[in-house]
Amino acid sequence: MKLKVKDVEFSYGSVQVLKDVSIELAASEMLSVVGPNGAGKSTLLRCIDRILKPQRGDILLDGRDIKEMHLMELARKVGYIPQSSAQVFPATVFDTVLMGRRPHLGWKSSEEDTEKVLETLQLLDIEDLAMRDINELSGGQQQKVFIARALTQEPEVLLLDEPTSNLDIRHQLEVMDIIKNIVREKGIAAIMAIHDLNLASRYAGRIIMMNGGKIFAAGNPASVLTPENIKHVYGVEVKVNNHDERPYIVPIRPVRQCGDRAESIERN
Amino acid sequence: MTSSGETISGTGKSAEIKAEYKKFVGRKILFILFSLALIFIIAGVAATLGSANITFLETYSTILHRFFPDHFHTRWLADVVIWNLRLPRILMGILAGIGLAVAGTMMQGILRNPLASPFTLGISAGAGFGAALAITFSAGFIAGEYLIIGNAFFFALIPTFIILGLTRYRRATPETMVLAGIAMLYIFGAATTLIEYFAEAEAVKMAVFWMVGSLGRALWKDLLPVSIVLAVCVPLLMWKSWDVNVMGAGDETAKSLGVNVERTRIFILMIATLLTAGIISFVGTIGFIGLVAPHMCRMVIGGDNRFLIPASGLFGAALLLGADTVARTIIAPVILPVGVLTAFMGGPMFLYLIIRRKRREYW
Numbered sequence A: 001m002k003l004k005v006k007d008v009e010f011s012y013g014s015v016q017v018l019k020d021v022s023i024e025l026a027a028s029e030m031l032s033v034v035g036p037n038g039a040g041k042s043t044l045l046r047c048i049d050r051i052l053k054p055q056r057g058d059i060l061l062d063g064r065d066i067k068e069m070h071l072m073e074l075a076r077k078v079g080y081i082p083q084s085s086a087q088v089f090p091a092t093v094f095d096t097v098l099m100g101r102r103p104h105l106g107w108k109s110s111e112e113d114t115e116k117v118l119e120t121l122q123l124l125d126i127e128d129l130a131m132r133d134i135n136e137l138s139g140g141q142q143q144k145v146f147i148a149r150a151l152t153q154e155p156e157v158l159l160l161d162e163p164t165s166n167l168d169i170r171h172q173l174e175v176m177d178i179i180k181n182i183v184r185e186k187g188i189a190a191i192m193a194i195h196d197l198n199l200a201s202r203y204a205g206r207i208i209m210m211n212g213g214k215i216f217a218a219g220n221p222a223s224v225l226t227p228e229n230i231k232h233v234y235g236v237e238v239k240v241n242n243h244d245e246r247p248y249i250v251p252i253r254p255v256r257q258c259g260d261r262a263e264s265i266e267r268n
Numbered sequence B: 001m002t003s004s005g006e007t008i009s010g011t012g013k014s015a016e017i018k019a020e021y022k023k024f025v026g027r028k029i030l031f032i033l034f035s036l037a038l039i040f041i042i043a044g045v046a047a048t049l050g051s052a053n054i055t056f057l058e059t060y061s062t063i064l065h066r067f068f069p070d071h072f073h074t075r076w077l078a079d080v081v082i083w084n085l086r087l088p089r090i091l092m093g094i095l096a097g098i099g100l101a102v103a104g105t106m107m108q109g110i111l112r113n114p115l116a117s118p119f120t121l122g123i124s125a126g127a128g129f130g131a132a133l134a135i136t137f138s139a140g141f142i143a144g145e146y147l148i149i150g151n152a153f154f155f156a157l158i159p160t161f162i163i164l165g166l167t168r169y170r171r172a173t174p175e176t177m178v179l180a181g182i183a184m185l186y187i188f189g190a191a192t193t194l195i196e197y198f199a200e201a202e203a204v205k206m207a208v209f210w211m212v213g214s215l216g217r218a219l220w221k222d223l224l225p226v227s228i229v230l231a232v233c234v235p236l237l238m239w240k241s242w243d244v245n246v247m248g249a250g251d252e253t254a255k256s257l258g259v260n261v262e263r264t265r266i267f268i269l270m271i272a273t274l275l276t277a278g279i280i281s282f283v284g285t286i287g288f289i290g291l292v293a294p295h296m297c298r299m300v301i302g303g304d305n306r307f308l309i310p311a312s313g314l315f316g317a318a319l320l321l322g323a324d325t326v327a328r329t330i331i332a333p334v335i336l337p338v339g340v341l342t343a344f345m346g347g348p349m350f351l352y353l354i355i356r357r358k359r360r361e362y363w
Helices: A041-048 A070-077 A094-102 A109-125 A139-152 A169-184 A197-203 A227-232 B005-010 B012-048 B058-066 B076-111 B123-137 B145-166 B175-196 B201-212 B220-239 B240-249 B252-256 B262-284 B289-301 B305-329 B338-356
Strands: A003-012 A015-025 A030-034 A056-061 A079-080 A157-161 A187-195 A206-211 A215-221 A235-244 A245-255
Touching: A003 A041, A003 B220, A003 B240, A015 A187, A015 A215, A030 A041, A030 A197, A041 A079, A041 A187, A041 B220, A056 A094, A070 A079, A079 B252, A094 A109, A094 A139, A094 A197, A094 A215, A094 B240, A109 A139, A109 B012, A109 B123, A139 A169, A139 B252, A169 A187, A169 A197, A197 A245, A197 B305, A215 A227, A227 A235, A235 B201, B012 B058, B012 B076, B012 B220, B012 B289, B012 B305, B058 B076, B076 B220, B076 B240, B076 B262, B076 B289, B123 B145, B123 B201, B123 B262, B145 B175, B145 B262, B175 B201, B175 B262, B201 B338, B220 B240, B220 B262, B220 B305, B240 B262, B240 B305, B252 B262, B289 B305, B289 B338, B305 B338
Parallel strands: A030 A187, A030 A206, A079 A157, A157 A187
Antiparallel strands: A003 A015, A003 A056, A206 A215, A235 A245
């Protein structure tokens, strides 16, 4: 097992955001994490990359506790792709992608690092953007640059925080295809927080549905994305069609919610 | 992945990007050399200007005479004027320009804030308060010269210590630090006003002039401590330039790339504060250089701090030296404090650049 998340709990102050979250992930596997706003999806990703430190529980990478790893060592193994850019000052796409080499290089970048950057730019088909400023790019282009940065990091685990949230449908598909191919070809394990249930259904091998900081359901798309689960977790009545052997969700209307939303009615 | 490096570099597009990137790096280096040349030219011009008539060539001849007395000749007057009066002032201008610009670059970098500078973080306000305290409550200005420098230095460090103290309770985010800095600015500003309110008129005038900043007080013996501060702080900041680049992409990204974001931010703030304090305690709170020099350089060479630090340091030095030269000559024989000129010249120049720039703004 590549990545093992064991009974993780995390609180911001007195507000508990993650409760008893356990996940296992193998290499070349793509896991989607879905759930309503505030369910703890992003927090979970941040805990796995030690951007946040969980108060309880362990996260193991190849059997080693990430708490005991050096920051740089962890950075060589886990890549994180943020939702949007926080870049204020000018930076070229080339230099942005070169940042991915930070965990591998000293003060000066080498010829090898340059080659790695060029290789990744080519892989994502964004060579034409190389000398452009990152702030001049569209959301879709930026997202590809962030993916390129994470890939030059050469990670074994890739964490994506809503990679498609700002993209038009063409870019959504492009970005998801890129991620899918990378996961398969490079044997990377990917965890993706995602809002779009249909994208999750279409691309993920496995889906975890979170609610109120807990894992509500986990399994293949068909077993997780059921009308009952979605109604319980999101409070939305949906119709689930079958499209190419995958569930396709058509929302109908929001419904009044009753009972404890966080209550788990099934696991797997 | 490693073996494909050969084939990739062979393809046309990659080679093109590589060439373009090399050109980009070349442009950055060219700009650094240009700034360096600018310093030498302005320094030469500055040394010729003044009531004693000394030509540009004679200036350099006089300077080189001390090193190679057999090859270069000089007059006694030129020697005294250049070495005792003009050179310390010029060298202090260069050192102060480098230090203030480098400190400003790094403060903007770690706080991801284009408005960050020694002013907005309260460092200047602290120094001003320290100086006002020394000027008002000590016997005489001349006897108390080191008292003022020491006091200004000490109080310049205090706002940063308070900000860092706060980060024990709040995480060291850019927002926390900038807001805390603004609070320091107001607190020390008010404290200075309070002192001045009850002080003698002459002391108030002196304190006000001190705060405007001037290179006129520079002496040879002051250059040594300022040089030492620079020699220690600038390389330390250069060393962290990669990490600051990465932090520019956001705290989360920087953390995922292995940078200890909060510790780096605190470390750089401490070094940049030390650098600023070491300078402004001698020359007063010269404004604007720390704010505009980094911006001007970013417009030309981009945001990579590995190049930006030397570029804005040298360009800042040229800027300050230029401003001081104008300050000395514009209404000669009256010499204006350079701090007035940096703002008067830098302000419109800055506005012009903001308007003219075609690229998308970053604030």
